[in-house]
Structure formats: structure tokens, C-alpha cells
Amino acid sequence: MIEFDASKISWQDQYKLMVGSVTPRPIALVTTLGADGPNAAPFSFFNAVGSDPAMLMFSVGEKAEGAKDTVRNIRELPEFVVHIVSDAIREQMNVCAVDYPPGVNEIGKAGLTAVPSSKVRPPRIAEAPVAMECRLMQIVDLGRKPYHVVFGEVVHFHYHDGIVNERFHVDVGRINPIGRLAGKGGYTRITDRFEMPRIPYGKGSAGE
Numbered sequence: 001m002i003e004f005d006a007s008k009i010s011w012q013d014q015y016k017l018m019v020g021s022v023t024p025r026p027i028a029l030v031t032t033l034g035a036d037g038p039n040a041a042p043f044s045f046f047n048a049v050g051s052d053p054a055m056l057m058f059s060v061g062e063k064a065e066g067a068k069d070t071v072r073n074i075r076e077l078p079e080f081v082v083h084i085v086s087d088a089i090r091e092q093m094n095v096c097a098v099d100y101p102p103g104v105n106e107i108g109k110a111g112l113t114a115v116p117s118s119k120v121r122p123p124r125i126a127e128a129p130v131a132m133e134c135r136l137m138q139i140v141d142l143g144r145k146p147y148h149v150v151f152g153e154v155v156h157f158h159y160h161d162g163i164v165n166e167r168f169h170v171d172v173g174r175i176n177p178i179g180r181l182a183g184k185g186g187y188t189r190i191t192d193r194f195e196m197p198r199i200p201y202g203k204g205s206a207g208e
């Protein structure tokens with residue numbers, strides 16, 4: 001075993017340990033609406049956190065100049081749309097991560113199509129297989145190197161045809177999401193799936 005006292009290593013090294021260890025991470029492509037217009041950016045510090053109501057979170061760091069557009073926009077207009085990044089839109093997602101100045105519409109730069117959302121004002125991206133319209137629940141500001149953890153309530157779900165059946169089961173193979181690994185360009189696809197049924201209660205089950 002090798003071990004590290006977190007208080008004795010730099011934030012850069014802690015970052016490398018975090019992103020190298022917590023893998024694969026799902027990727028949220030988040031659209032927001034600011035005074036300068038719509039904005040899209042990917043975030044892999046992202047997950048679902050509850051179901052009544054449906055809730056999710058993503059965590060946003062800062063640029064040298066301060067807040068990222070996504071958080072600045074959400075503080076102004078507390079609504080956003082979280083899209084799941086599929087293999088089909090990986091290149092477009094990567095364009096959305098470019099640090100364009102405010103006012104540049106990454107959705108258009110990436111060649112993606114912005115369409116109106118049903119319940120929130122930021123647009124959603126038509127090419128994304130899953131889009132979840134959200135209202136802000138809370139932003140939790142954490143850390144010496146600040147991160148802003150955005151919690152949202154999902155108020156409307158969109159899926160491309162053929163992904164969800166009448167029993168609300170989602171065919172993840174049809175979403176074909178990519179996951180983030182570590183490093184400058186590390187990603188993974190779902191190419192090796194297996195099933196492991198839950199053990200009945202009383203024989204060691206745990207709950208999500």
C-alpha cells in the first residue's frame with residue numbers, strides 16, 4: 001500500500017488523485033442562459049442524488065478570472081438543462097469545454113442544435129439522447145480552492161425515441177454514454193457490460 005496525508009500534498013496532486021481514482025465519471029453537458037445568451041459546458045464532477053423529487057448535482061471550479069459562466073448564469077437565472085453525453089456527441093461536448101469569453105454561444109460553435117425547453121428558459125440540445133430540465137435547489141460553495149456544487153430538481157425529462165420503455169426502464173445501450181477517466185483526454189465507452197442481481201434483503205444487501 002501507498003498512502004498520502006492529504007494535508008501534506010498540493011491541491012494539484014490531490015486533484016490528480018481524485019480524478020484518477022473516482023472513475024469512470026458520467027459527464028453532464030449543462031446549458032444555462034445568461035445576459036449574453038445561452039451557454040453550454042461539460043462537467044464530470046456530476047451525479048444523481050435522489051428521486052423524490054428527482055435531484056442531481058454537478059460541481060464547478062473557478063477560472064483564474066473567477067466564476068465560470070455556468071455558475072454565474074445559474075445565480076442570475078436559477079434554471080438549467082443537464083444532458084447526458086453520448087459517444088455520438090463527444091467531439092461537440094469537447095468544443096463546449098473550450099474557454100470562450102462570455103457571449104460566445106458554445107452550442108452553435110459545436111454545431112449542436114438549441115431547441116426550446118418545456119419548463120425552463122435555457123434551451124436544450126436536440127442531439128443529446130437525454131435532457132433533464134432542472135430548477136436550482138441550492139448552490140453549496142466549498143473548499144479553499146473554491147468549488148460550487150449545484151443541486152437541481154429535475155422538472156422535465158426528454159429522451160430520444162427507443163431509449164425508455166412503457167415501464168420507464170432506460171436502455172443505457174441506446175444512450176451509449178461516455179465516461180470521463182483521468183488525464184487530458186481519457187474517456188471510456190460502455191463496451192463491456194455484465195449483470196449481477198441484487199442479493200435479497202437479509203443476506204447482505206445495501207441500498208443506493
Ligand SMILES: Cc1cc2nc3c(=O)[nH]c(=O)nc-3n(C[C@H](O)[C@H](O)[C@H](O)COP(=O)(O)O)c2cc1C
Nearest residue numbers: 041042043044045059060061068069070097098099
Ligand atoms: C469531460 C470534461 C469534464 C469537465 N468537468 C468539469 C467539472 O466537473 N468541473 C469544472 O469546473 N470543470 C469541468 N470541466 C471544464 C469546463 O467544462 C470548462 O472550464 C468550461 O469552459 C466551463 O465553461 P463555462 O465557463 O461556460 O461554464 C470539464 C471539461 C471536460 C472536457
